[in-house]
Each structure stands twice: as structure tokens, then as C-alpha cells.
Amino acid sequence: MTVTATHTPASSFELDDDHRELSEVCRAFVEREVMPLVPAAEREGTFPVELWPKLAAAGLLGLGHPEEHGGTGGGVLALAILSEALAHASGGVAITPLVSAYMAAPHLASFGTPEQRRRFLEPVLRGEAVAAIAVTESGAGSDVAGLRTRAAPDGEDWLLSGAKMFITNAGLADVLVVAARTEDGADRHRGITTFIVDGGAPGLSLGAPLQKMGWHASDTREIVLDEVRVGSDRILGEPGRAFQQIMQCFEAERVSLAGMGVGLAQAALDDAVRYARDRNAFGAPISRRQAISHRLGEMATEVAAARLLTYQAAERCDSGHPEAATTVAMAKLLASRVANTVVDGAVQIFGGMGFMEETRVAMHYRDARILRIGGGTDEVQLEILAKRMGL
Ligand SMILES: Cc1cc2nc3c(=O)[nH]c(=O)nc-3n(C[C@H](O)[C@H](O)[C@H](O)COP(=O)(O)OP(=O)(O)OC[C@H]3O[C@@H](n4cnc5c(N)ncnc54)[C@H](O)[C@@H]3O)c2cc1C
Numbered sequence: 158m159t160v161t162a163t164h165t166p167a168s169s170f171e172l173d174d175d176h177r178e179l180s181e182v183c184r185a186f187v188e189r190e191v192m193p194l195v196p197a198a199e200r201e202g203t204f205p206v207e208l209w210p211k212l213a214a215a216g217l218l219g220l221g222h223p224e225e226h227g228g229t230g231g232g233v234l235a236l237a238i239l240s241e242a243l244a245h246a247s248g249g250v251a252i253t254p255l256v257s258a259y260m261a262a263p264h265l266a267s268f269g270t271p272e273q274r275r276r277f278l279e280p281v282l283r284g285e286a287v288a289a290i291a292v293t294e295s296g297a298g299s300d301v302a303g304l305r306t307r308a309a310p311d312g313e314d315w316l317l318s319g320a321k322m323f324i325t326n327a328g329l330a331d332v333l334v335v336a337a338r339t340e341d342g343a344d345r346h347r348g349i350t351t352f353i354v355d356g357g358a359p360g361l362s363l364g365a366p367l368q369k370m371g372w373h374a375s376d377t378r379e380i381v382l383d384e385v386r387v388g389s390d391r392i393l394g395e396p397g398r399a400f401q402q403i404m405q406c407f408e409a410e411r412v413s414l415a416g417m418g419v420g421l422a423q424a425a426l427d428d429a430v431r432y433a434r435d436r437n438a439f440g441a442p443i444s445r446r447q448a449i450s451h452r453l454g455e456m457a458t459e460v461a462a463a464r465l466l467t468y469q470a471a472e473r474c475d476s477g478h479p480e481a482a483t484t485v486a487m488a489k490l491l492a493s494r495v496a497n498t499v500v501d502g503a504v505q506i507f508g509g510m511g512f513m514e515e516t517r518v519a520m521h522y523r524d525a526r527i528l529r530i531g532g533g534t535d536e537v538q539l540e541i542l543a544k545r546m547g548l
Contacts, residue, residue, distance in 0.1 A: 170465055172238075179235055183242035186215050191246040198374035199520060202366065204253040204329065205374075213284030218258040221409070222266050226274050227282035233409045234471040240416030241464075245424040248524030249374030251417055256325045256375075257281055260410045260532075261288035264334045264351060268394030268402055277332050277353055289330035291321040291380055292403060298322075299537050301336075302345040302400055306382060308337035308352060315339075315392075317352060317360075317385040327363055327378035330356045335382070336399050349399040353391045360385040371523035407533060408474055408482065411489040414532045415467040418492030418525070422460045425503035425521045429453060433506055449506060456499045463488070463495040483545045490538040493528035500525045 172180060194205040212218050220235045222228030236259055243251035258281060265278040265288070280286035297303035306319025317337050327333075333354045340348030354361060364379035394402050430453055433444035443449045470488035473481035500522045504511035511518050529535050 170468070172468070176234055176238060179231065180238045180242070182215070183217070183239050184245075186211075186217065187242045187246050191243065191250060195247045195250060195374075195520075198250050199247065202373050204250060204376065208250075208254070209284035209287075211284075212254055213282065218254060218284055219282045220259070222258075222262065222278070222282055223274070226266065226279050228266075232471075233412050233474040234468060236409060237412050237416035237419075237467050237471040240413040241420035241423070241467075244417035244420035244524075247374060247520065248417060248421055248527070249372040251420070252325060252372055252375045253287075253329070255413050255417070256290065257288045257330075259413050260406070261290040261326070261332075261334050263406050263409060264290065264393055264402065265332075265353070267406065268351070269353075270390075272390075273353060273393065281332070286331035287326055287329040289324055289326040289333045291324045291327075291333050291335045293323050294320060295322045295379075299534060301403060302349070304336060304338060304349065306335070306337040308339050308350060308387075311386070314386050314388050315352065317354065317382045317387065319382050321380040321382070323367070323377055324380050325375055325377050327380050328366060328376040332356065333361075333380070334393060336403065340397055346400045348397050349403075350396045351393040351399040351402060352387050353393050354382075354385060354387060358385050358387070369527075371520075371525070371527055373520075373523075408485050410532050411485050411538075412467060412471045412474060414528055415463070415470065415485075415488040415492035418496035418528045419460060419464045419467055421521050421525055421528075422456075422463065422492075422496045422499035425500045425518050426453070426456050426460055428516075428518050429456070429503040429506040432510075436508075443506070452502050452506065456502050459495045459499055463492040467492050483542065486538040486541040486545075489533060490535055490542075493525075493535065496525040496528050 190208065190211050198205050216229035217239055219227050219229035220231040220239060221233065240255055262278055262281045265274060269278060281288045292301060294304050294306060296305060306317065308315045308317045317335060319337065333356065335352050335354045336349055337352060338348055339350040342348050360383045362381045367377045369377060433449050433453060434442050436443045466488045470484040473484050500518065503518045504522050507516060507518050510516055513519060
């Protein structure tokens with residue numbers, strides 16, 4: 158199946174036919190292929206590898222990527238829709254392909270040479286290779302320009318040394334996009350370069366999987382680089398300009414994370430509505446208590462608002478709207494917060510059952526928290542908004 162969603166904008170805040178169809182395709186795919194695998198993935202803490210070829214065959218690894226390299230059409234709005242559908246099943250399962258195809262691979266697609274795209278991007282879009290993006294370090298997260306991993310020239314090659322922290326897909330990755338400092342200068346934002354590094358490169362070692370509060374099915378680790386040798390043909394984009402490249406890729410990444418917040422919140426709301434109808438207390442379903450039904454009404458309103466802003470941010474990215482960056486920051490902030498308030502409401506409605514690991518709302522509760530941190534914290538989004546407001 159090929160996804161045909163185009164860059165046609167959502168009109169009047171309703172999805173157009175292409176995007177509505179994509180949404181249905183994504184939801185059906187997730188229901189059929191992803192949902193049955195979630196309990197084991199959560200329990201075992203591993204991503205179900207059988208999903209890679211299925212995601213690729215459905216065209217769900219290629220959205221927004223160049224068609225000559227295996228892209229399947231669509232843009233950032235299509236990515237928001239996919240992110241929402243995947244996170245409706247599980248944040249930990251969702252984040253694994255989203256990082257590979259939509260947070261790491263866009264660096265290859267946007268800044269790679271034709272040869273780099275052919276060699277490294279195409280296998281990722283075919284679901285035959287997994288990609289990771291390694292920017293964060295223990296001393297530099299929000300402050301990307303503070304990273305200390307270095308790449309030193311050595312003849313025609315470069316030697317990369319340093320350590321990267323919290324890297325999603327580290328243990329699965331065939332290809333890593335690694336940011337390293339190549340020049341020192343007065344302007345910290347210049348002098349950073351991204352390199353394409355093979356997963357098994359000599360000198361590259363992985364920490365044990367980090368034990369996380371949520372996203373249990375995803376693989377997150379520290380990576381240590383000890384004089385990892387790469388050729389000049391592994392430089393990705395313009396030397397010294399990776400800070401700008403990273404910021405550019407953040408826009409779609411943040412829309413994807415906002416979409417995850419919407420999907421996760423919708424899932425928790427759906428479960429809470431079902432539970433409130435079924436659960437009796439004091440001789441009637443708890444959904445008949447105004448305290449509960451009004452809370453559900455508030456949750457539905459919050460999810461709808463987060464979805465609208467996320468779709469608008471995505472559509473503005475696709476259309477090159479001058480205020481796209483503002484709307485992206487707002488959507489990331491709002492959807493992450495809504496995800497957290499809605500999962501909290503859902504757990505409350507479930508009562509004691511909401512505290513049991515076996516319930517899906519407990520999983521969504523654990524998975525929601527990272528959305529306010531990863532890919533730019535709430536505070537980073539607020540800093541962006543304050544700057545754009547001229548404050
Ligand atoms: C599960 C997981 C997966 C991740 N995956 C990846 C990955 O694949 N690749 C990757 O490169 N990174 C990844 N990260 C890193 C993630 O993007 C960072 O954790 C995040 O950007 C925050 O950085 P930090 O943890 O260093 O926190 P810090 O930057 O140290 O922030 C600590 C606190 O200070 C606040 N703060 C910082 N600066 C300011 C400021 N100027 N004004 C106000 N408040 C401020 C922050 O908002 C936060 O509340 C992942 C993290 C996690 C937890």
C-alpha cells in the first residue's frame with residue numbers, strides 16, 4: 158500500500174480527504190499490526206522487530222521523504238497523523254520508528270549527498286536499517302551548543318571522541334547521526350558538524366539499556382565514542398553548520414512529539430469513557446456522576462484543542478507559513494501538557510485499577526511524562542515563544 162497524502166492543507170481545521178484517508182489507514186494498521194504486540198513489548202522492554210517490514214510495506218516509514226529515495230508522499234501533517242495513531246497504541250513502540258524515520262533520517266534526507274541518501278537513507282525507509290540521532294550529552298541537553306564530543310581531523314579522516322546520553326534506538330541502530338564539535342570559536346553555535354557513523358564502528362561502545370519510567374519498549378542508552386574513525390565522506394551537510402541543521406529538523410520532530418501527546422491522550426480518554434460506563438458505584442455507572450462526566454468533557458475538550466493546534470502547526474510547516482515556528486512551539490507545549498493532565502484524569506477515573514501495571518492507562522501515564530522533556534522541554538518551548546513575542 159502506498160500513502161498518497163499530499164501537501165494540500167487542512168481546510169477550515171478539518172482534514173482534507175487525503176489526510177482523512179491516511180488517518181484511517183494508520184488507525185487500521187495500528188489496530189491490526191501494533192496493538193496485539195504492545196503487551197509483550199512493554200513486558201519485555203523490546204521493540205517488536207517484525208513491525209519494520211510491515212511499516213515499510215504500508216508506506217509509513219517514508220512520509221515526507223524524497224520519492225526518488227523511497228519516500229511515500231505527504232509531509233509534516235501526515236507525520237502528525239501517523240504519530241497520533243502509533244502513540245494511541247503505545248508511546249514506547251511509537252517512538253522507535255518515529256526516531257528512525259522521522260527524527261534521524263530527515264538529517265540524511267535534508268543534508269545528505271545523493272550517495273549518502275542512497276546508501277544510508279534508503280535502507281531506513283525500506284525498514285531494513287534503523288537510524289538514531291545522537292546530539293544530547295550528559296552536560297548538554299537543552300543547551301545543544303554546549304556539546305563537547307569532538308571530531309579531530311586525521312589525514313583525510315576524522316576521529317570522534319566523547320559520549321552521548323539518552324540516545325533512542327542506540328542498541329538497534331545501523332546508522333547514527335552524531336553531532337560533534339569541529340571548531341572552537343567565539344560563537345558556540347558555529348563549529349558543530351554532524352557525521353554518519355556505523356552502528357558497529359570500532360571505538361563505538363554502548364551502555365546498558367537505561368531503565369526508564371516509561372517508553373519501556375524503546376531502547377535508550379549512553380554511547381561512548383573513543384577515536385571513532387570516519388572518512389570525510391561521512392560529513393553530513395555543511396561542516397560547522399550542524400546547530401542550524403539540528404534546529405531545522407527539530408520542527409517536524411516537535412510536531413511528531415505533539416502528535417504523540419494527542420494520540421496518547423485520546424487513548425487514555427477512550428479507555429476512561431469505557432471504564433466510566435462499565436464501573437458501578439453506589440448503584441449506578443460512575444459516568445452518571447457529574448464529577449466524572451464533566452471531567453471527561455474537559456478531557457475531550459483538551460484533546461481536541463491539542464489536536465487542532467498540532468494539525469495547524471504541521472500544516473504551517475508544510476506550507477512554509479512565517480509563523481510556523483511559533484505554532485510548533487505552542488503545539489509541543491500544549492499537547493505534552495494535555496497528555497499529562499488527561500492521563501492523570503484517566504487514572505483517577507479508573508481508581509485503584511488505574512494504578513495497576515496491567516491497565517493501558519497506567520502505561521500511558523508512564524509514557525506521557527517524557528513528552529514534556531524530550532525534543533525540547535516545556536521551558537525551551539516557552540523560551541522560543543517569549544523570543545518570538547519580542548520579550
Ligand atoms: C527517553 C529519552 C529519549 C531521548 N532520546 C534522545 C535521542 O534520541 N537523541 C538525543 O540527542 N537526545 C535524546 N534525549 C535527550 C532529550 O532531548 C533531553 O533530555 C532534553 O532535551 C532535555 O535535556 P537535559 O535532559 O539535558 O535537561 P537540561 O537541559 O539540563 O534541563 C534541565 C531543566 O532545566 C530547564 N532549562 C534548561 N535550560 C533552560 C532555560 N534556558 N530556561 C529555562 N529552563 C531551562 C529544562 O527545561 C529542564 O527543566 C532523550 C531523552 C530521554 C529522557
